[in-house]
Amino acid sequence: MISVRSYSAQDEAAWNGIVLQSRTGNFLHLRSYMDYHSDRFVDQSLIVLQNGEPCAVFPASLHGDTISSHGGLTYGGLLATTDMRAQSTLEAFEKIASHYASAGRDKMIYKAVPHVFHRYPSEEDLYALFRMGARLQRRDISSVVEIGKAPKYSKGRKWTINKARKANLVVAASDQLDAFHELLCEQASDRGRQVVHTLHELQLLKSRFPDQIVLYEARADGQLQAGALIFDFGSSVHTQYLGSSELGRVNGALDLIISELVNNQYADRRYFSFGISTEQSGRFLNEGLVAQKEGFGGRGIVHDFYEVDLK
Structure with missing residues (x-):
């Protein structure tokens, strides 16, 4: 059984433990990184539990009536351990969406973790977003070298x-x-x-x-x-x-x-990342910048942003 609850400062150790065990989290998702600019964001992060035990975390911040995962991070999303499988991920997204909708939020922006930063295969979230009718809101292109x-x-x-x-x-x-x-x-x-x-x-x-x-x-x-x-x-x-x-x-x-x-x-x-070469929410490609990165062997991966209606 999957459930979710709001993150609080008392959860820091549990949060960090899940991030370190997760398939897609890194030090950007540890609270000591996320909270360095906590004065700029209204934290709305969640802890996901399976049969009462933490199995994933969901970094999130509030922007008007919109939830972003996360406004202060390049990418966020559901950071899950290997205990989370396809069906439990679907349940987690249902509970996450219901939690924010009940709080009066209108939509959610989901910044997926690019696959080159995965430690273990972890794209159940993309399937769950598809099932929820999520729309691709933004796509940036980043250059990465496979060393x-x-x-x-x-x-x-x-x-x-x-x-x-x-x-x-x-x-x-x-x-x-x-x-x-x-x-x-x-x-x-x-x-x-x-x-x-x-x-x-x-x-x-x-x-x-x-x-x-x-x-x-x-x-x-x-x-x-x-x-x-x-x-x-x-x-x-x-x-x-x-x-x-x-x-x-x-x-x-x-x-x-x-x-x-x-x-x-x-x-x-395995990978050396140069970051994105796009502007205007991915609509403009800086050709000179991307050419410089490609000159070192960098080739394209995408940073995807999805929008989910919560109403």
Whole structure:
């Protein structure tokens, strides 16, 4: 028998335990990550129980009359252990929808976890969404390298990497988030954008997840020319932020970092994720950005958002 109940702070240990056992959860779904910006969101998360025992969690936040899973995360959805099977997943979605509908919510936005971040097959949720009549609301395309199987670099890419080495650039892990964040801000300003995380937020998250959040820099004579902030999910790693100075772009510093990470530092992993290259809820493809990622062997996977009517 499946039931659901609202998450409370007293459930933190149980919540985290389920995330760590789940087929699709990672450190982004631990409460110490989710709650770093809790002041921005009204939490509506649920714990799913099977015969009275927690078997899944559902990160969620409230936006007007809409439930999002989750507004502060790239992806969320039902994070279930292997105890959850197809039929129990259908029951869980029925109970989740009923819970929010009873609370007066109109609809639910479901951000599915892309399959490359699964630790074990887990797409019962997509079947349940289909059964509920969910609509595909948004689809972003992200570029991912399957490490060890990627296409060979072009001559131009190899030339740029060799140029970076000749510029005496050295790639190394670093804790100097302040310099990297300043570089990101300058880069974002040039493009008329803003960095999502403040320096304080990055420092806080880094202190909470020192092994999972790692900064790699390319420097020459002590000068920072490029950096990559990596989120390490285990079998897959993700470039949360990539940044380069004007000199770094001339010298190919970021190309060198990515080459070192894919071919050396994370060569034992399965996937290296560059993130999305779409804007306007997936309706616009940044061709230059996606081409850069494809130049390293990245190919497309989708980040899907589904909309479910709860009325």
